Amino acid sequence: QVQLEESGRGLVQAGSSLRLSCTASGRISESISMAWFRQAFGKEREFVTAISWSGGTTYYGDSVKDRCTTSRVNAGATVSVFLEIVNSKPDDTAVYYCAADYRSEPATTAEGYEHWGPGMQVTVIP
Secondary structure, three states, X not given: OEXXXXXXXXXXEOOOOXXXXXXXXXXXXXXXXXXXXXXXXXXXXXXXXXXXXXXXXXXXOOOOOOOEEEEEEEEOOEEXXXXXXXXXXXXXXXXXXXXXXXXXXXXXXXXXOOEEOOOEEEEEEO
């Protein structure tokens, strides 16, 4: 089992950077890919970004690909993954979820992830 917890600022001024962190603990192995998804009120869950164990493979959702970067630090029994969206917009307002799964190739759909964090509300104010 993998435990995930998101953290970061819940209120962001439009135009500034939105930064989130996720800490994974538990059954950590060298086959865990991690991802970020988000869900705005009344909308479906949306893929944001995914990263492989080594960090050598990353994917980005169409709505953020020009503004988003992801990275990770693997430190033994703990893994941290980071999300940054620059030039944030009110449309970036959503609950952001960290996800993980035992797969070498990161998935870009929610069905590809078994483990999820509780989610964190991020509001981008104009």
